[in-house]
Amino acid sequence: MNPESTRAAIERVLADCGPVIVACSGGIDSLLLATIAHRRSPSTTVVAHTVTPAVPGEGTGRVVTHAERHGWTLELVRSNEFEDERYLANPTDRCYFCKTNLYAAIAPLRHADIARADAVIVSGANTDDLGEYRPGLDAAAEAGVRHPFVEAGVGKAGIRAVARHLGIVEADLPSSPCLASRLYTGTRVTEARLRSVEAGESVLRAEGFEIVRCRRRDAAAVVELPIGDRDRVTPALLD
Template sequence: MTASPEARLQAVLASYPALTIAVSGGVDSMTLAHLAHRWALDGVTMFHAVSPAVPGSATERVQRHADAHGWKLSIGGSGEFEDGRYRANPVDRCYFCKTNLYDRIRALTDGIIASGANTDDLGDYRPGLKAAAERDIVHPFVEAAISKAEVRALARLHGLEDLAELPAQPCLASRIETGIAISADDLAFVNEVETALSPLLPRQAALRCRVTREGIVIEADAEHAATPMLKMQAMVLCAQAGRLFAGVRAYERGSAFIGKPAVHHG
């Protein structure tokens, strides 16, 4: 009989005497943090990075869960904004982001560092995985052959419904079209727009505010992209900020990554 995802993950985590988990605030890393904490109370610490690319709501979520469940949590800067290679926003920007993140965590521990990557991530264009490999970062969900859907199922199984229902939320910098320099002002605007528009859509619906060379583009799941209120509110927000509104279109995963290798579909 094939072992359940929970049993597979428990076996993987048991193979590590201690872990420092990079917790972004999303469903994957948060679920991993919860389960590792429950199954290995004394050997798990969490690190959450704050930066202009991380929504304040994510930091608040991490802190709230840490306080409620007694995590050993460190919060610090990720350092990527000090790296000109990251700010230039090349197609492999994520490599420089994760390089800075993991190097910051490594300065705090000599132990094993873990990410919340799952098997679905392996089919995407993920330069950050290269940075992880160079630094011997482990991916327990990948080792346990656990997909995104199974991560959500594990969250529900363990009473973490608030996490299970979180929409996928990569960092805010993923909304900036490749080649447009990353700025804190753009990231703050993206966060403001997505926060304002998200109540107009179902909880797990895709929503992205893209900063493109044509202007601000809103992406939403195809069945919601034609919602009149979505377009109207986006136009108002752009006008208030003095930004050019370039329309609403169907969500396309990774559409801001111009020039990414064709072998991937991120």
Template sequence: MVHLFIAGELARRQCPVHQKPAPGGTCRLAERPGLPLRRAIEQKLQARHRASSLIKGLNRALVAFSGGVDSTLILRLAHEELGSNAVAVTAVSPSLARSDLAAAQDIAREIGVAHELLESTETEDPRYRRNDPQRCYFCKTNVYQAIIDFAGQEGFTWILDGTNADDLGDHRPGLRAAREHGVRSPLQEAGIGKEETRAWARELGLSNWDRPANACLSSRVPYGSEVTPAKLAQIEQAEAALRELGFKELRVRHHDQVARIEVTRDQLPRAIEQGDLITKAMRQAGFSYATVDLAGFRSGSMNDVLRKR
């Protein structure tokens, strides 16, 4: 069933398809001027059909699975289309928080699909550790090579990932590594963006459909500052402490002795109120100082320095 919400006042009152309150805003397809509702629905269904058909024709496939909503949707579709010929694989290294690994394992069990954990060695690669703007490329090169090696051993012919159409608009050198290693991206290839991905995941009953976007722990280290397992452990501990304090969408950016904390703007007053607890938690994680970024949470904020060039 397609959930499609029309722009304007109607969207705030009801879904034109189901005649009930529209949860969570508007659909970008319906917002396009002059595009009839029927055509918008047709385009959404066609995009979904393209993604499912792509997967159905792949015989046996591994899904590079992070536990985020994008790769979860792909895993669910692969399980539907390929059954036991679809298997989730998660690369485990110091750059993956243990809480993210546990969440991925829970989701794989929820879907009912086999889940393999592969050791990846990107943190041992000096090109990755030096942390220039191509770090993600070297990370994914290591990860995809580990998955390709596993695929060859187990007789899998394809690798899928959760890249969606909106991912093409940011600095993502990892996408180049995916293409070089023959990884297929059904959502991106079908033209399905993040909003549509979440809507589809919700309709399928996936429990993490609204999980905030996340990235590897290395994304918290400024370019030019070496990535080390010790720094990644600090970041993981610090972010876990903030979640225990009730913050959900957050980042702890590692600036040597300083933990620069990003929370959503509506949570900034609470972060200030809990300043003593936060400072204590950051010190326990190994930082000397804690600071709250007044600009609030921004996914990919470390790329700001690249946009200014």
């Protein structure tokens, strides 16, 4: 499909949903979904963003900027995953507990306004996500969340193509899962560890490294970069 037909397919799914609450992390997938939903029906679209130590500040900044620029109805919510021992223990299905808490925090927005009573929570999951281990999708299914990109048969490449077509500056933004994903399984999730990961990645991005992961295992840190970038790393950057 070309970008226009892809966009039309997404809009058909959104029309079938009726009023929507877009779970928007600040990545290109959910930013595009929020953009299309708002342009299609601003009065029945709410954008929800969770403020948590696991979400990079840059992601929150992007969501707030788009909301202010385009007039989105934005709700900032706080989820309770940091009060959930199952999440903090960082098991292999940590994502399930993260998303369970996320959707539980978003659900009350339906009752904040009578116009939202029948609103459907929608996410930016796409067809590329279906071939991976994504326990968060189980949490979404339990919460009745719909995935317009999946229903429209759209993957990451299609998302980027539509985003470019619509002039969204983040169209080529590298994928960046939540900061908790940087911790090795079994390494306890703490705010301090997530802050150190975010700070390390911010330093490297400021030096021109676009794709970077700083991973933590207890006191040890591992920096992951594309092979072509490794020769650019100096000892000073790792201090």
